[in-house]
Amino acid sequence: MGILPFVAELGLIDHHCHGVSRTDSTREEFESLLLEADGVSPLGGSFFDSAIGFAVRRWCAPLLDLPRHASAEAYLERRNSLHITEVSRTFLMASGIHTFLVDGGFQPERLLSGAELASLAGADSHEIVRLEHLAQELSAAASAAEFVHELRARLRSASVVGAKSVAAYRTGLAISGERPSEAEALRSISSGPVKDPVMISWLAWEAMDAGLPLQFHVGYGDSDIDLHRCDPSLLTPFLRATAGLGVPVLLLHNYPFHRQAGYLAQVFPHVFCDLGLATHGLGHQASRVFAEALEIVPYGKFLFSSDAFGLPELYYLGALLFRQALSDFLADGLRRDAFLEEDAHRIARLIASENAARVYKL
Numbered sequence: 001m002g003i004l005p006f007v008a009e010l011g012l013i014d015h016h017c018h019g020v021s022r023t024d025s026t027r028e029e030f031e032s033l034l035l036e037a038d039g040v041s042p043l044g045g046s047f048f049d050s051a052i053g054f055a056v057r058r059w060c061a062p063l064l065d066l067p068r069h070a071s072a073e074a075y076l077e078r079r080n081s082l083h084i085t086e087v088s089r090t091f092l093m094a095s096g097i098h099t100f101l102v103d104g105g106f107q108p109e110r111l112l113s114g115a116e117l118a119s120l121a122g123a124d125s126h127e128i129v130r131l132e133h134l135a136q137e138l139s140a141a142a143s144a145a146e147f148v149h150e151l152r153a154r155l156r157s158a159s160v161v162g163a164k165s166v167a168a169y170r171t172g173l174a175i176s177g178e179r180p181s182e183a184e185a186l187r188s189i190s191s192g193p194v195k196d197p198v199m200i201s202w203l204a205w206e207a208m209d210a211g212l213p214l215q216f217h218v219g220y221g222d223s224d225i226d227l228h229r230c231d232p233s234l235l236t237p238f239l240r241a242t243a244g245l246g247v248p249v250l251l252l253h254n255y256p257f258h259r260q261a262g263y264l265a266q267v268f269p270h271v272f273c274d275l276g277l278a279t280h281g282l283g284h285q286a287s288r289v290f291a292e293a294l295e296i297v298p299y300g301k302f303l304f305s306s307d308a309f310g311l312p313e314l315y316y317l318g319a320l321l322f323r324q325a326l327s328d329f330l331a332d333g334l335r336r337d338a339f340l341e342e343d344a345h346r347i348a349r350l351i352a353s354e355n356a357a358r359v360y361k362l
């Protein structure tokens with residue numbers, strides 16, 4: 001099925017992404033970036049034999065002037081014969097994303113900055129500050145008082161439009177509904193990665209004090225995650241405690257807990273969700289899971305994100321498969337007379353950019 005014209009033409013705000021690699025990728029790097037996997041093992045064969053691998057061959061090959069379904073070898077050979085900047089520009093421009101909200105706190109040395117990404121794509125970018133990364137950076141501060149002062153200043157700097165917590169990677173999402181005391185949190189300052197649950201919880205509250213929309217990594221990611229601790233329903237006490245603050249909380253990716261996330265977005269006034277990473281990871285199955293993610297969530301509470309990291313192809317596929325899935329969802333609703341054409345247009349605009357613009361005050 002083709003993409004409805006008004007969905008194909010939507011400008012997108014990508015409310016969660018990371019930046020593209022500065023350099024070419026070897027086949028092994030390319031394959032492991034496709035799946036956020038630790039590495040390719042001969043035991044399991046090539047990652048091109050996956051939903052996303054086939055999506056690259058089907059959809060990305062034509063943008064590099066190759067036939068649809070070009071082989072993995074032909075694709076990578078062609079890709080490496082071009083300058084990486086050209087490859088990145090091609091895919092970023094084709095994505096139709098006009099604004100990137102970039103979490104630059106993971107492996108920043110490998111990736112273009114938000115500003116570089118935006119100038120390559122002829123787009124805008126804004127910064128999402130990664131709380132645990134910021135706390136680690138500031139851990140060299142002379143005193144606890146200076147740490148707090150610096151942290152608060154950074155959370156309030158003009159370029160920052162949101163904060164992100166990777167509690168899921170460090171302690172899991174079972175964050176207490178009780179706000180920890182500052183003294184208790186500051187006792188755990190150390191130079192290594194922030195893993196202390198009290199500090200992680202305190203940072204989340206600090207971000208909300210600053211009025212920053214707060215993103216949580218939820219659901220799947222790489223092998224550092226204990227998936228059973230990443231179910232968003234574990235956040236319920238925290239969500240209940242913060243519901244009255246008027247500060248948005250955004251549940252990222254969520255797969256395979258996308259139905260739980262939709263439920264939380266339905267019942268809590270400040271909760272929003274997306275299906276980033278999964279949208280392109282699911283390849284030709286994206287429409288089915290996207291429809292599940294939208295089963296009960298109010299349409300004013302669902303956002304587009306790519307969660308692209310490293311490969312510019314992931315921005316393009318994230319946007320393309322999102323459009324395909326959204327189009328299928330709306331076409332199905334129109335066919336069933338669930339809503340009018342003008343409603344379908346409005347729902348599309350909300351999810352593509354208007355919800356993000358409202359939540360992040362862009």
Ligand SMILES: [Zn+2]
Nearest residue numbers: 016017018307
């Ligand atoms: Zn991410």
